[in-house]
Amino acid sequence: MSARRVDTGRITLHVREQGRGPLMLFFHGITSNSAVFAPLMEQLSHRFRTVAVDQRGHGLSDKPETGYDADDYAADIAGLIRSLDAGPAILVGHSLGSRNSVTAAASYPDLVRSVVAIDFTPYIETEVFDALESRVNAGDQLFADAAAVKAYLAARYVNLPRAAIDIRAESGYRAVDGGLRPLASPTAMAQTARGLRRDLVPVYRAVSKPVLLVRGADSKLVSADALAKTSRLRPDLPVVVVPGADHYVNEIAPDITVKAITNFVDA
Template identity: 75%
Template sequence: MRNGQRRRGYDMAADIPCDHFILRRIDVGRITLNVREKGSGPLMLFFHGITSNSAVFEPLMARLSDRFTTIAVDQRGHGLSDKPQTGYEANDYADDIAGLVRTLDRGHAILVGHSLGARNSVTAAAKYPDLVRSVIAIDFTPYIETEALDALEARVNAGSQLFENVKGVEAYLAGRYPNIPADAIRLRAKSGYRPVAGGLRPLASPAAMAQTAKGLRSDLVPAYRDVTKPVLIVRGEMSKLVSAAALANTSRLRPDLPVVVVPDADHYVNEVSPEITLKAIKNFIDA
């Protein structure tokens, strides 16, 4: 279904104060994950897309933390989390999610995932249903065409660059993500890079990103077929990753799963259309 019109030019990252998050590292038994946390109540976990990090969810967390303990995770190989040499398949990420939920010991969790995070969240829900309450899967489904995954892998592998300064990072990101608002771009630039000799480099491990990108080609049909927990599928109408055909095939596989198609949004739905994303999450949880 279509879910209203986005207010053009609105930037939730500019409106929401994002300076009151608890940052910590959590040993989940198999890996140590860096997280940022805000709020209290039932557990809601956020998982970012490939090459990104937990900070991209700060604006949504700020709006949901009055009802939930919101925790956004730097997934393995990303951000300030551990970066093992191997282990970047769907099951590796799903096992991290299970380890985190068990370590937190706050009951079953709502999982909100974008792209890679959506793939991992659905996989975790299928594999560990006793740990998951529900999933909001943003712009990643089965049946993604090979050409779309080829383009994604090329973009990922091109991101490992040396940048002279933050302004250079922002310019690169603005070109790579032309529909993401300026403050969300600045949030990515501020949170996703580290100083090195000669400038700044991404926090995400290039080797881990290469392995992860290849792993995104694995068949997601079994996880979607087998998942028994409620799953909301969110797609950006203009997404170049999840085509209308891929979404239609997914809905034929699981006609019981609700779908929200966000008008005018590309793949980066939660940053491009944060208000509609927030409304979709709340409507799904409260249904």
């Protein structure tokens, strides 16, 4: 796997790349980064050009002071696809990345082949967003060392396998005086968390590209009711519910996620 920065003309994004073939882009959730998709890329790179992206404000990508609405993230996706000169692309997004991928597909249909939307839909309840925003803001802290980071992540993401915790700990923090801090910009995270509350119903009504909805059966972000309402809004969109997985479907169940992606793409 190689890593580089891509100047899209509007922002410079850090990406990880592996494989050859049709373009498949991966977009992570809030506070995360592209490294979390390494297990999926390993399995899919034999038939796709897999590119995982640090979204704006996250990881090693640019972190402007403003510009964290859904339309900003979607424009970044469009700019990246044009810069890679390999579209249309299959978009695989988790949480924030799901919201951004569906928005990009609705806004730039000529650049998108299809979308795998993992555990983010319209109709997420207000109290769920309140809890998410609180967790996001609490993550901006100084950690004494890598062990402290892993202990924090293990407590925050109680169902993640140890290997997934290690990936997050090793890829998502930078050394500063006194210890380690998250790479994700706290200003960007606060703006992004607020922006997640935007009404997605018009976007889901408008999207014309194939979209696969994936939910963890134990997700605390996307309730069964929120998924059911989304299916009533767009009964044509296929749904996969992954048993034993919470919100972090692709990290908890990478093999099932890969199977869902390949079945959808090959359908």
